[in-house]
Amino acid sequence: MVETKKPILCCFNWSIRFIGHQYVEVEPSQVPHQPLSTTRHKCPACYKQCKRKEHIIELMRTSHHSVHDPTCGVCNKHCKSFESLREHMAGPLAKVNCSSIFAERGCILCLKICSSVDSLNEHKEMCHLTTS
Structure with missing residues (x-):
């Protein structure tokens, strides 16, 4: 025994x-x-994760994140296109916090997040222009 x-x-x-x-x-x-617990390193712009810090440095060097990239108004994540930003905020796998704030005060056309519902309504008057 x-x-x-x-x-x-x-x-x-x-x-x-x-x-x-x-x-x-x-x-x-x-x-x-x-x-095994491993430390993941995140890109501060797009939040892509890598196991090695060198890979994140190389990603930041080659990805050319720009102030002109579409950016989430809630978490400041940089996206490659407006379609990926739309998926981030309103898609089937959207971030919960970003999705709830976007549903409350986000413009569905330009994906801007306004500071209040009133400012969203003012924004919609300019953004959602009609042809008539």
Whole structure:
């Protein structure tokens, strides 16, 4: 019989556990899966994530994020196109915070976020011009 007070060292998903200086074969389903925690680095403009800091630096060097890129008015995320900005704010996988604020005070044509519902109504008068 094996004592349970000794430290148990697990070798990923192998079917061997080392208990003290002894080993015991177990089923792979009984071996606890412990995901490795890795630090993710985020681009401050587009929030793309990479495992290595060097990759983020290279992304920032080559992606040419600009003040002219479409930007979310809530979280300031830079997007490559207005379509990707629309997906970010109102698509099926939209960010919850951005989506709720956009639904309340966002213009559906130009994707601008206004400071209040009243300012949104004023903005719509200019943005939603009719041809008549």
